[in-house]
Amino acid sequence: MSLELKPETLKKIDSIIPKYPVMRSAVLPLLHIIQEEKGYICKSAIEWVADKLGLQPINVFEVVTFYPMFRQEPIGKVHIKVCRTLSCALGGSYQTRDILMEKLACAENGTSPDGQFTVEFVECLANCGKGPVVQVDEAMHEGITPDKAAAFAESLKKQTAKS
C-alpha cells in the first residue's frame, strides 16, 4: 500500500484522526482529503486508509463505492454538477444539462476529450429557490436556465483558458 501524499496532506490527516472517539469515523474525511489531492481514489489509497485506521480494505472500499462524491477514476479538471431534481427540472435543468454537455463536448461519457470538463447530472443541491443550479467545483451558480446555458458554457471555457 504505497501511496505518495504531500506533507500537508499527511499533516491534515494526522490532525483529523484524533478528533474522533473511534478511528473508523475518519474514513470519510480521509477519503475527501486524498481525493482532493489525487483527483480520485485508487486501490492503493483504499489500502492505505484501511491500514492507517486499522480496518480491512473492504471497509474502505464499500464506502468509496457507495457515496456518489467518491470516484475511482479521474475526471476532467473542471467538475460541473447540474441539478436534475424536480424544482430545478421545472426550471429547465434537463435542457441546461444538454446544452452544457454539447457546448463543452462532454456528450459521449460526461468528460470532454481534452480532459478539461466533466459534466455530471446530480441530485438536489439544496438551493431550489434559485434553480436551475449548477455547481462548478466548489462554486454554486444560480439561475442557469436553458436560455443562459450556452453563454455560461462560454464563460467556463474562457475561465479555464485563462488558468
Added chain:
Amino acid sequence: MAVAEKRMILKHADEPGYSPDITCYMKHGGYQMLKKALGMKPEEIVNEVADSGVRGRGGAGFPMGMKMRFLDRKSGKPIYLVCNADESEPGTFKDRQIIHKDPHQLIEGLMITAYAIQAAQAFIYIRGEMYEGARMLETAIEEARAKGFAGANIGGSNYSCEIVVHRGAGAYICGEETGLLESLEGKRPYPRIKPPFFPAVLGLYQCPTLVNNVETICNVKHIVEMGGKEYAKIGRPNNTGTRIWSVSGHVNKPGYYEFECGALTYGELIYEVCGGIRGGRKLKAVIPGGSSSKILRAGERFKGKNKDGSEFDWGIEDIPLDFDGPMAAGSMSGSGAVIVMDESTDMVEAMANINAFYAHESCGQCTPCREGSLWLRKITGRMCAGGARIEDADLLKSVADQMAGRTICAFGEAASWPVQSFIAKFKDEFVAKAQQAGNASGAAKGSGFRLIG
C-alpha cells in the same frame, strides 16, 4: 397585504452589513444566551425546551424536549450531540441560509444544547457538496473556541465540549438520523431498525445520542432567551415558534420565508408572499413538505374535524402553514419545502423525476425499497419514453403499496407516498399517457420543460 415574516432565526442573515464572523455576531448579542445557559442547571434548560413545545424542523416534527428526555442517562456511556446539516430533501434550502450567513447562531445553539444534555462531544454532519458551508463552520468553531465559547471549559465553566464538522459525500440517506450515525461512524449509511436503535438509547458508537436539525438547534438559543412558556405563545398549540419555508417551482418569487407557525395559509404563501403563479398561469399541484410528502391537487377538498371538534373544509389555499395543517390534509409539512407546479407541468414526468431520485438514493438494504424504487423508476421512465400502458397506474400503486411500512427506515414511505398520492390524484394523466403511447416526444399535456430522460 401579505402576512409579514417573523424573522427570529433569520433575523440578521440578510441584513446589509451583517457578516458571519464572531465580532459581528457578538455585536448583536451573540453568546449572551450561552452565558445565561451556563448559569442554569442542565435539566432546567431541558425543561424550557420541553415547555416550548418546539418540534423538529428536519422533517419528522418530533418534539425536541421529549427526545432530550429519552436520552439514556443510566448506561454510564458518554452522551453525544449531532446536528443534522445534511439538507438534501428536494425543495429544501433553509439550513443553507443559516450555515452560510449566521453560522455562530448554530454554534451557540449547539453549545447550549450540548450543555443541557451534558454531551461529551458534538458533531455537525454537513452534506459533502457544501464545501463553503463546512469551511465557514470550521472557521466559526475556531473563533468560538478562541473566545472560550466552544471546546475546553466553556465560558469559564467546568463543562467542555469539542465540535467536529464531519462532511458527508453525496448520499441523501445520510439525512436519516441512523443512516447519518452510520456515516459518522465511517461506514455505509445503512439505517438502523428502531426499536431498538433509537439514537437516544443506542446512537453514535451505540451511545445515547441526540440528533437534531440545524434550524431546530438554532431555536434553543431563543428558547433560553425568552423562556419556554413565552416561546410557546408564538404560533399555536402543538405548532409553536416560527418555521422557515423553502418555496420553489412555478411561483414569481421563490425563496425562503420565516413565519410564525399557522400565521398564514398555503394560499397566502403562494399568492401573496410569493407573488402567485408565474406567467399568470393556473395552479395545478403543490408538494407541501418536500418531495417525500404526498402531493396536493388544485381543486381538491380536504375535510375533517379539528381537535376542538369543529369541522374544516379546505382547498389547498386554506391549509394552515404549520405542522398540523398539511397533516390534516393527508400530507405533511416535512422539511417545510413547498414545490409549486402550474398547468404546464406533465405530472407523469414530474413523477418520473421524483422516482428517479428515490431509485438513485435508496441505500439498498431492504428488498421492498431497493427493488421497488427501481421498478417505480423504470415504469415511469418507460411511460415517458412512449411505452406507457393502461395498467401502469395500478402497477405503480401496487409496487408503492408493497414498500410503505415494510422497510427498516422511513425512506420506504418517502419513496412510496409520492407515488400513491400522484396516482390517487392525477390518475387521469397516467391513463392519458397510455392513450398517447408510441408518441414519445409528446403530445404531453404539459408545455413546460422536460422533467426526465
